[in-house]
Amino acid sequence: MNATPRSAADVWALTATERRSLADDLAAASPSQWAADSLCGDWSVEETLAHLTAAASIGPWRWMGSVLGARFDFDLHNRRRLNEQLGPDPAATLARFRAVLNSTTSTWGAAGMWLGEVIVHAQDIRRPLGITTQPSVAAATEVAQCYAQRDFTVPGLTNSQGLHLQADDGPFQAGEGPLVTGPTVALMMAMAGRAAYLEDLSGPGVSELNTRLAA
Structure with a gap:
């Protein structure tokens, strides 16, 4: 939810x-x-x-x-x-x-x-x-929800469409398809095109997400 x-x-x-x-x-x-x-x-x-x-x-x-x-x-x-x-x-x-x-x-x-x-x-x-500070889950969730709905400042919808994104630290989830799971901030950053965050994610959909970001 x-x-x-x-x-x-x-x-x-x-x-x-x-x-x-x-x-x-x-x-x-x-x-x-x-x-x-x-x-x-x-x-x-x-x-x-x-x-x-x-x-x-x-x-x-x-x-x-x-x-x-x-x-x-x-x-x-x-x-x-x-x-x-x-x-x-x-x-x-x-x-x-x-x-x-x-x-x-x-x-x-x-x-x-x-x-x-x-x-x-x-x-x-x-x-x-190497600064380990993270945004709050509340802030990351708000952004992840925006990114999963449309392309605007980043191609969030294009990067995530056809995948099921599921946060393991908060309520965010979106889409249907192969699962990609991990911290909300990592899902958000991957939707924003930051491949460095793929190492924080797991699930059968990660390989497809990697292909999209590499393209």
Whole structure:
């Protein structure tokens, strides 16, 4: 059984909590950790954090202007916006992120998708650094439910369709087909395309999920 959908206010409260947790995790990061590769494409840890600050600082109309200015090149759009939020040093970048901890600014889409933006990128940062902090099961469940229903910021539905996803630490489950089971956060991250999390999952559907992510 899935959890009851939360109100937008509750989801934004979860978002603030997850941002604060990430900021606290990075408070003592070393220069080499800030420069390390995240799980998010070619972005470093510091660049990924700057992206999160940008996402919490741009509303729908400015976002649209930025995308149009980049001629729908979303990589260019994201690079320009994260560059705005990079400080002269990692401490300044972190301070800019702390300034948006309670932001409810976003573009279009359900609040759960923007919670997903925070906790997926938080894990993109934490996993390579060996930081073991996990988002709450409540937060991960909210995002997993969103990802299993549609493709939006990530191809969650495409990656999970035809599989039965079952959390072993919470109420999340979705779909029919070969079973994939494991922690809610690992299911969420796999739907978001992070192959590193497949090692945390088990079941006959994992091989199919691996094939999809490799493609």
